[in-house]
Amino acid sequence: MTSSLESSIAAAATLIDEASAITILTGAGISTDSGIPDFRGPNGLWTKNPEAEKASNIQYYMADPELRAKNWALRAEGALWANVEPNTGHRSLVRLEERGKLHTLITQNVDELHQRAGTSEGKVVEIHGTTRKVGCLECDYAADMEVALDRVRAGEPDPSCPACGGILKSKTISFGQNLVEGDLLRAETAALECDLMLAIGTSLAVSPINRVVPVAAQQGAKVVIVNGEPTGFDGLAAVVINDSISDVLPKIVG
Ligand SMILES: [Zn+2]
Structure with a gap:
């Protein structure tokens, strides 16, 4: 098992090295290590x-x-x-912006921990x-x-x-409220323009934002999924890693 985890991590790191426009989608799983239940x-x-x-x-x-x-x-x-404070996972993703690879970071979280970790305000779409x-x-x-x-x-x-x-x-965005149209549009554009879609800490069960993954895959982007458990879109991914997000991200961002 260890060796297959290691080879998945190496494969994800290579895909990130090769990518030039990465769109990230994060969910609750990236913030649990910050103590957010x-x-x-x-x-x-x-x-x-x-x-x-x-x-x-x-x-x-x-x-x-x-x-x-x-x-x-x-x-x-x-x-x-x-x-609550950002954790290793949030901080690792800042590296992708430093490397000039980050297209857009879409988050389902409402905690602003990506921005507080150092990701630029203008790169983040807070879909909820x-x-x-x-x-x-x-x-x-x-x-x-x-x-x-x-x-x-x-x-x-x-x-x-x-x-x-x-x-x-x-x-x-409360239950019963619509998502912000401009945010949805930015998310869709980011899915269409990326060459790598990195989905982290989300079960990809919440619609419509989970659609960015198949949209990206359909236009030819590679998909990497890092999550505690399997997701419904694992079949679209080049690499799936089911392990601790805080452990994995520092190893794949370069
Ligand atoms: Zn008023």
């Missing part, structure tokens, strides 16, 4: 905080001020993983948004999350938009 596992965020799951549905969130207040309180006390910023559901007001949390800590249970009085929410 999954959502539905035994210690999952939503298993432990069912109110947080309910608050991730836009209809409940908009309808229920008490639910919003509970959610703001959880955020303000740091229960929704406010104080970010918890580090807050926005108004009715107008264009947006600010750093901390601005809203300071208001919560100062005694406002459900801070409203300072511009229009509307409901504020983290700038994540």
